[in-house]
Amino acid sequence: AQSVTQLGSHVSVSEGALVLLRCNYSSSVPPYLFWYVQYPNQGLQLLLKYTSAATLVKGINGFEAEFKKSETSFHLTKPSAHMSDAAEYFCALTTGTASKLTFGTGTRLQVTL
């Protein structure tokens, strides 16, 4: 069975500081990994995805994530946080073109002045 673990249900950073949201996965086959952002009362917006090409994936709004097979991780980073980054972030995994997404429990990012 596959699973996604997001360490830290709540992360708080100062504006301009580094953002690091952690995601670890478990899968018996090569995974496809995604990061989504959700603003209150809205659906999910794709930030970036890993589909077995380059291990360092760049996404929208300055976010990027690195796939590390040895660590089974796919952490999300952004060099400088902005107030507009405050939202809920979900890491998700699927294992094939016909598979459903498995979500982590989410991390709420708070950005303070």
Add this chain to the structure above:
Amino acid sequence: GAVVSQHPSWVICKSGTSVKIECRSLDFQATTMFWYRQFPKQSLMLMATSNEGSKATYEQGVEKDKFLINHASLTLSTLTVTSAHPEDSSFYICSARDIQGKGYTFGSGTRLTVV
């Protein structure tokens, strides 16, 4: 980019009535659509997977007679909450996967409140 339109964005209904939520892929064909339920401050819980022209596959514990899913075309899937009760109040989100299997696009969600 791919867009999924979900309506209504919010709905209030009386206990015992039925509510239909629509999910449309606007600029691509979606062979597979997913329906999720999200409780406050929690992750998304997959309710069912629907494939165009076939019966939906429900996750364990989801009542198929209560949550009716129809995927009649490659661009439209509907979720009908039948005989709604206050415990059905939640945020429902759909997601569509395109024919090429390039990714998952989410609707904007529907806030259902049953009074």
